[in-house]
Each structure stands twice: as C-alpha cells, then as structure tokens.
Amino acid sequence: MDKIKTALVGYGAVGEKTHAPLITVCEELELVAVVERNKEKSKEKYPKIKIFRSIEELLEADAADLIVIVTPNHLHFEQAKLCLEKGKHVLVDKPVTLTSKEAEELNTLAKSKGLVLSVFQNRRLDGDFKTVQQLIKEGILGRLVHFESHFDRFRPRLVDNWREKDIPGNGITFDLGTHLIDQAYLLFGNPQWVYADIRSQRTDAVADDYFDITLGYDSIKVKLTASVLSNAPMPKFLLMGELGSYIKYGLDVQEKALKAGELPQGDDWGIESEEGWGTVYLENKTYKYETLRGDYRKFYPNIAKAIAGIEELDVKMSEAIAVLKIIESAFESNEVGKRIYL
Structure with a gap:
C-alpha cells in the first residue's frame, strides 16, 4: 500500500x-x-x-x-x-x-x-495492561472480586497548561481518567453503576486533580483513581481473586522513553526490566510475573490498514462513546453524591 x-x-x-x-x-x-x-x-x-x-x-x-x-x-x-x-x-x-x-x-x-x-487510546498497548489481560485470561487468581488501577504522580505546583485552566475539558478526569476507564471497559464491559469523588486538591487549582471512581458490576468491584499529590509508592494495578492477588508498581516504560526523546525503535522497545515486574501472591506460592512488552508502535499501522480496508479498527467509536458516557456519569455522581445507574 x-x-x-x-x-x-x-x-x-x-x-x-x-x-x-x-x-x-x-x-x-x-x-x-x-x-x-x-x-x-x-x-x-x-x-x-x-x-x-x-x-x-x-x-x-x-x-x-x-x-x-x-x-x-x-x-x-x-x-x-x-x-x-x-x-x-x-x-x-x-x-x-x-x-x-x-x-x-x-x-x-x-x-x-x-x-x-x-x-x-495508546494505553491499551501498555505492557502492564497487556500483562493484566493475560493474567485474567489465564485465571491464575481465580474468580476476581477486586480490580484497582491507579495513575498517580507528584506534581504539587500548578503550571501554565490548558489542562489546569478554567476551560471546558480541563482536569485529570478527562485526561488520565479516559485511559483508566477505557482499560476497565475493555476488561469488564459496561458497568451497572458509577460512583465518583472528583476534587481539586492543590491550592488555587481550578481544574480537578484527583478522582476516585468506582464502577459497579455483579461480582467485582472496579476502583479507578488518580492523584497529582501522590509522592509515595502506590500500586499501578492491584487485583484480588479467590486464589490470590497480583500487585504491580510503576508506569509503563514507553512514556519515559518518549519523553526523553527516544525514537520508538529496536528490539528492546517497551520491554521492562525484571525489577519492575509485578508479583503474584497465591496461598502457598509467591513469584514475579513477567511484564509483557508494551508497544505503542502497533497503534498507527492499525489506523493505516483500516483506511486501506484490510483491518478493522482496534479502537472503535462505539467504545469511545461508552467511555464518555461513564465519564459523564462520574461527573454527575460527584455532583449529586450518589451512584448513577447506567
């Protein structure tokens, strides 16, 4: 082509x-x-x-x-x-x-x-998220009852950025929340209800810089949270099931590499070192669980092949619309202080 x-x-x-x-x-x-x-x-x-x-x-x-x-x-x-x-x-x-x-x-x-x-939605191609998908598919933890996903950073000072100004679409919920909700939607589908606590915690902040969103399903609690005032190690993912738990710290390595100006090339792109791997805790066994390679490079070829008519889109508008409806419900829940049923 x-x-x-x-x-x-x-x-x-x-x-x-x-x-x-x-x-x-x-x-x-x-x-x-x-x-x-x-x-x-x-x-x-x-x-x-x-x-x-x-x-x-x-x-x-x-x-x-x-x-x-x-x-x-x-x-x-x-x-x-x-x-x-x-x-x-x-x-x-x-x-x-x-x-x-x-x-x-x-x-x-x-x-x-x-x-x-x-x-x-490049975060679908994060190594840690792909690892979570595999972990769930393999059933290592048994029936899941709790899924927790964080996107925490420490940025206590306000900056001159449109995301922190008083304009529509600002704040952390539209930014990081879109990623976390998209990942949860991929894993578990549409929730029955949404409950959210969305705040502006830094002094003089006009945009939301913290959220704690719970998505309600029949048999699993999904907790999505992000903060810019988290300066202590917090898990990126925490999964709990009837057979054990999995915990993973640290962000996908691709973001840091791109910010450093590295070109996304080479056989080692997106591979996380063993020290960053998550840990599986079973009743009689604890072990490191290898993080799969993350690879944002797969995103644009899919767009090109969809344009050429030889592949379906990986990120469909129906999914993006569902995510936006969950975000709308989260803001409504925060406003009224109760669950919003979808």
Whole structure:
C-alpha cells in the first residue's frame, strides 16, 4: 500500500514527544504537514514537512489524507467535524470529544462518508495492561472480586497548561481518567453503576486533580483513581481473586522513553526490566510475573490498514462513546453524591 499522507494538528508536548515519533516510524504513513499557530518547532526534527497556521489552511491545501488532532480537548469536536466534512480520515487524541452526544454525531458523519474515525487510546498497548489481560485470561487468581488501577504522580505546583485552566475539558478526569476507564471497559464491559469523588486538591487549582471512581458490576468491584499529590509508592494495578492477588508498581516504560526523546525503535522497545515486574501472591506460592512488552508502535499501522480496508479498527467509536458516557456519569455522581445507574 502507498504511504498515507498524514498531518498533525498541534505540536505541544504530546504531539512532539508521542504522536510525531510514532507516525514517523510507521511504514504505512508519511508525516507531511503540521499545524502550528505561531512557531515552526516541528521543522527542527522534520525539515521536509510543511507548516500551516490553521486547520482551515491545511484543509484548503488538501495536503494530507489522515488528520491527527492533538489540540486542547474543547477543540476536538469542531476540528474533527470540519476534517470529516472535507473527506479526511481522522484520529483524535483522547478524549475524542467532551460529550457522548458529540462523539455520536462524529461517528454518524464518518460512517456516512465512509471515513475512518478513531481515538488515540495508546494505553491499551501498555505492557502492564497487556500483562493484566493475560493474567485474567489465564485465571491464575481465580474468580476476581477486586480490580484497582491507579495513575498517580507528584506534581504539587500548578503550571501554565490548558489542562489546569478554567476551560471546558480541563482536569485529570478527562485526561488520565479516559485511559483508566477505557482499560476497565475493555476488561469488564459496561458497568451497572458509577460512583465518583472528583476534587481539586492543590491550592488555587481550578481544574480537578484527583478522582476516585468506582464502577459497579455483579461480582467485582472496579476502583479507578488518580492523584497529582501522590509522592509515595502506590500500586499501578492491584487485583484480588479467590486464589490470590497480583500487585504491580510503576508506569509503563514507553512514556519515559518518549519523553526523553527516544525514537520508538529496536528490539528492546517497551520491554521492562525484571525489577519492575509485578508479583503474584497465591496461598502457598509467591513469584514475579513477567511484564509483557508494551508497544505503542502497533497503534498507527492499525489506523493505516483500516483506511486501506484490510483491518478493522482496534479502537472503535462505539467504545469511545461508552467511555464518555461513564465519564459523564462520574461527573454527575460527584455532583449529586450518589451512584448513577447506567
């Protein structure tokens, strides 16, 4: 298949450190353009690309067939809609939109035009999450009764970032919460109810920087939590079953590598050293459980092959819509202080 001309809309930290490297190592794609409103920073690493000052200018030039939107969350809906109306395939960084209604509208539009529309849920390709999937499939812990997933960091000082400003789509729930809910949805499906405690804990914070979300199922409790004031070791995953437990610390190694500017290449990409592996605790046995390789490099080839009609999308809009409905229920639960039944 010919390389698909790809444009990146937005070149902030996520665009520069995550999307651009993953696009450039994808054999099926060619990064040909970047939308930067004021600078030309992307030219430093990609001198052959063309810079556009607006998404409208990009679409007018008809420079690319796949548009990757990595802008502040409140811009996603209008920008994705504009691209779809112009006949472009679209990938949007999570969350795809701020409401499930907007996501449904985009999905309908994409289907009517025969276009690919997806959301960047790269955390499905975290090594620790893939390991949890395997652990559950193998049934090592027996029937699960408790699943806990954390995304904790220590960032006590506010920064000049749109996610921490008083604008729609700000905060940690739309950011990290989208990942954790997506993972839980993949594992267990739609919950019966949602209960959430969402807070702004840092002094002068206007955006939420903590959440504790419980998803209710028949036989398992799912607890999802994130904080930016966690400076002590907290488990990334904690699973408890009738035969034993599993606990895993530390974030996937790919994020640190990408932030350090490493290209996602080589046979050792995404492999975690043994010291980071999680531990299985059974009644008469305790042992380290090897973390599977994480590999974000698999994401963009799937998008390309879906555009070519030779693969189904791994991240479907129906899943993104379900995740948004859970997020909406979480905010409602926090507002009214009780469970929200779906």
